[in-house]
Amino acid sequence: MEPFKFIRANDPRGAISSMAGSGAKIIAGGTNLVDLMKLNIEKPTQLIDINGLKMQTIETLPNGTVRIGALVKNSDLAYHPSIMKNFPVLSEALLSGASAQLRNMATVGGNLLQRTRCPYFYDTAAPCNKRVPGSGCSAIDGYNRNNAVLGTSKYCIATHPSDMCVAMAALGAVIHVQGPAGSREIPFGDFHLMPAQTPQYETTLKHGELITSVDIPPMPYATRSHYLKVRDRASYEFALASAAVILNINGGRIKDARVALGGVGTKPWRATLAEKVLTGAVNSEQTYRTAAEAALSEAKPYKHNAFKIELAKRTLVHALKTVGGMS
């Protein structure tokens, strides 16, 4: 690991001004960043510890929005009574990720920024456009069983690894950031970028901006929601495919639907094509199957991951059946 200058920030403004240098990185939980620093994939010259900042609270605003501080630990969010009751999809997604120890360390803000687990991103001897822009993508013609089928480009097919983000995509979360030029809000769908020709850029967060909180807007029908994750082992593993599903069913018809997929996309994948099929349709297994076909209609398989397309469809149908009362 290369040396860095360690700075303890006392307030958001201090953290933001410390980020002015090009090699500065924020550290919160550290679960992803420290690992990448040990592997010389991340080489910050300045490390700004923000754990002393007051961003650890979960509060419900008068309009029903739940505001989650960026430093809230994954486990604290997952077990928060109002999250468990009102947004089970978010609680389930968080608890399906990592291990208990890591969830006690990892923060909400850090989870939004976690990097892919594509093996070629980790292998510093292999070309990777995300790690060394312009060096090429080793996964496209390499071993790509765990790579993405949605949102890929000829420059990168790495999946976004987060479970939490899949639930937040379905919930239409809003990310609050503070930077040298002031504060702004970023709708969840506009936060993560698809790789296109610049896979090294993963979010629309600008250099020097600090994530301060995430809002979950009120959605009374989200009490009826579910996160289903399918993976190679029962626990402590990244998704091969996952589905976050929220349904508002009234009189046998689906009034509103929110669907997002994980493990298959280059970003947390809001499946708007599936939502279109579901919204207004009869609540039936046939509807679910049509929605799953729509969700994966733009999927592009690579040599080893074609199975993910069918797996994602079945995962989504299964999750819809659970929420829709058909299972």
Add this chain to the structure above:
Amino acid sequence: MDKNPHPPIEDDSSSSSSGTSRRGFLTQVAVAGAGLTLTPLLTGAKEILPGAPPGPAQTSTVTLTVNGQKHTLNMDERTSLLDALRENLAMPGTKKGCDHGQCGACTVLVNGRRINSCLTFAVMHQGDEITTIEGLAKGDELHPMQAAFLKHDAFQCGYCTPGQICSAVGLINEGHARTDADIHELMSGNICRCGAYQNIVAAIKEVKNV
């Protein structure tokens, strides 16, 4: 892509290997090695070796509270909490397994909560209460979890055991385990290559049900 604030590195129409690719650079190194030319080597080197050379190691003074005792240490800021415990404080009870947060051997309690000590820097823990396996017993009286691990033969080689026990104590503190399946799930961050899992679960159940 209009929302991307970052400029693209090249046109989408061009090949993914425009500019000096790694392979191209290696070819140039080979060519330079043969004594034909040196200039392309230097140009290429700039492109694949970005950034300044690493600076000197930075040190910091940090006070760690471990098992109720304060220790003031001057250490390289890159020192993980795990290495600070084992190397700087000579407390080798906490084990180093994978050193990447995958095996759980390094689990300690920080302010009563279990974490992987390999994935955090010691300088980040000024003021925290750190409890390691060495701090669980009260003198000669074993912590109930240690006693339960002995009673149920919940280990074979013992290397993962300090992490398993600290993790199990954290699990009890958290209070979310109701069923055997919950224990399996909430202990999944601790790998036991000897496969003592059934006995580990039995030990945890005994302490949980007291």
